[in-house]
Amino acid sequence: MTTDSPFADRKVIVALDFDDRRAAEELVERLGDACDSYKIGLELLTAAGPGLARDLAERGHEVFLDLKLFEIPNSVAGAVRAAGALGASMVTVHSMGGTGIMAAAVEAAREFPRLRVLALTVVNSMTAGDLADIGIGADTEEQVLRLARLAVGAGCDGVIASPREAGLLRRLLGPDRLIVTPGVTLGPDGPVGGAVAGSAGGGAGGGVVGGSAGRVVGGSAGRVVGGSAGGHARAGTPQAAFAAGASHVVVGRSIARAADPVAALRRARAAS
Template sequence: MFGRAENPELWSFLESLRQDEILSGTVAAIEPFGVFVALDDGPDHPVFPGVGFITTPELSWRRSEAVPDVVRVGLRVTCVFLQFDTWNAEARLSLRAARPDPFQAFADRTVEPTSRIIVALDFDNRRAADEVVGLLGEECRFYKVGMELLTAAGPDLIEHLVAEGKEVFLDLKLFEIPNSVAGAVRAAGALGVSMVTVHSMGGTGILAAAVAAARDFPQLRVLALTVVTSMTSSDLADIGVTGSTEEQVLRLARLAKGAGCHGVIASPQEAGPLRGVLGAGSLIVTPGVALPGESPGEHARTGTPRAAVAAGASHVVVGRTVTRAEDPAAAFRLVRAGLEL
């Protein structure tokens, strides 16, 4: 749309920027979808009011805060550079990343091992899921419901879990046109779920649509799936993606961060690099964990729960380790004990 040949000065400037670089400028225009910033050291944009752009979620840590309460036209701002949007030839920026996260200190004090463990209800019928939930009782507070169980049992199961005081991670891996994704996220929010997944390969459009749709549901967090844990670098090569799985995970995580997602889904092996890229305030949820000596199953990129959390994961997703155990509650306590060491 705004090619290098037609705008060589603009492209040269944007390509010179480095992730997390601090940039200053002036708010040039406020739109429903974000804020344009005229950067001090940047050229004019051929169409937009400024070469810098801040999506609404990147304006403030307080997601309920109205845009006019955060910025106004003519305000001087200091932002963090997130990425070069090659389609619009603009610098994606974050205002909130340049400021301390007011919720992080509280979160650090209140997160304890039980809250970090999500048990995956990977069943094809509700009776099996209800049985495991009953056996775990008060031990477990957080459950993952995927497409198989949702299709088999319907939304009633989710409403039941929420009514029982449980948190639900609805793993839909949404990958559709933005309007359809937004509708699905709103439906998830209405069910009372705490997390919903969107596929980051869908690009900024669907990620931003999901984040915008979630704003009406304060409890709902939008997580971007990066690369599923069963895939390897050779699998990525099969679909034309060059580089390692870690490189692709980090690339998509930056895209998700720029779109305002609350966090990402990735394997335990990428938890450390992701924490460095995303900072302290983002959720990093890691499926594919197994206790030492256990089979990783279909997961190609795995790790122990303890190693994942130590590397930077905010949550671990455990499945067969707990749900197929002879005593699920004892197995859950074993996972929790590993996180307490």
């Protein structure tokens, strides 16, 4: 595990959840110097290739490659090295793949001092019913904590989880590990107030929001994938996530679809 994060504490990462490079570049241009951290996921990477990630890193931006790697250890290690060569600062691996692939990712990342390996615990769209369907009897929170313990044991720098689990995870992981929460949305007038919903591990309260899934046509901004919560069943607000102990939140549609993306980003940051 590396020791000095390239990210400031309590940071907002803007998700480039588009299906083409031009739309992503338009948002980056509109945000200008206001944003220095971007997430690139599987859809944009598959549609546009790795060039955008490399270009953003070369321009001085922090790049979070959300690859959710789930393969044999050798393949995961190779993908992590490729992410590091692109200049990425964060890369994700599926913790459900077990200690072997997480440890392989951590070892591969040692070649790149700035690269953080984050373990995805339970995908934010999953519910307890979904876990039961694949033979996991634990509820969502129990499974998140179990996988987080595995991630720490494998040497991962942090975890990916929903705002609902951030409080539990902060109590488990202590002050230094990264807790990155996707599925974060803004209310119509900025972040909705309130603390985190119902976590037994600290930070209980309101602030978890829903929102329908689906695909939204974003006009000149390109097609933004997902509805208000982007298909995240366990979504929340920036205030909820930061209050619970998240080190970073990932905000996509609330910024990409805003009339003034810079103002939306500032509202998200105000929650920290």
